[in-house]
Amino acid sequence: MKSRQRSSFQAVLLFAASAALPGGAPAFAAEAAGAIGIEVRLVAPAGSESELKSALTLPVRALPTAINQPARKGAVLVEMDVAKLQKELEGLRKDLTRAQNQKRELASSRGATSSSPASNSRADMQNASAVAEAQMAESNAISDLARVQTELATANLVAPADGYLRRNLFAVGATAKKRKPLATFVEAKQTVVETTVPAAAAATFSVGATVRIADAASSALGFRGKVLSATPEGEHVALRIQPLELPFLALDSTASASLSPAP
DSSP, X not given: OOOOOOOHHHXXXXXXXXXXXXXXXXXXXXXXXXXXXXXXXXXXXXTOOEEEEOSSOEEEEEOOSOTTSEEOTTOEEEEEOOHHHXXXXXXXXXXXXXXXXXXXXXXXXXXXXXXXTTTTSHHHHHHHHHHHHHHHHHHHHHHHHHHHXXXXXXXXXXXXXXXXXXXXXXXXXXXXXXXXXXXXXXXXXXXXXXXXEEGGGGXXXXXXXXXXXXXXXXXXXXXXXXXXEEEEETTEEEEEEEESSOOSSOBTOEEEEEEEEOO
């Protein structure tokens, strides 16, 4: 059995699976019957990779997700430097507060003069115009605040689905351009697990069958898949399996695992 270092993603999955069981008993122990040891390789077929575009023109601050490692939907793939946006947001908040204070002061002043005999004076008209301008400034500040808050919320590039980051197109410090490709990504459901099983065991894993692939070191770490094809190759049968869940496997690398019928 090959020894390999666990990723943080694998550690989290393993902890979650074992913590849910009384006494820390091995999860999926019932699946041991019918399981066979295999070597697997997770691949991304041609055409499965898609480009993810930057929402804004901003510098890249960090690249927190490892290439070809499993990433959950919503995981940050590329972190952008939003210092400029945060500074703009602070300025807009001050603008809004200033406009609201001015509107209140002008409205109060207008109320005081409206009770005097000269309420239709030029001063009152100027006051009304100033109030209208303050209201417009308030409205513009609110609109600009909403825009910047949306930009801050969408600045980072996140995984659109469970899957894998394939390539980063910008290094840390480089400025990504709005609506231009920032990274490439492949969804987990587009990947394929390649493996072989002894011909004598192939009947259990026929085309269309739902199977479970588990980590060789711990059956608690695993995922379900659907057999897409089964091709005889002498004393073995080559299987291609479509993951139905996010695999614990890294793309383009071979790993030891166990294969069993899904419960």
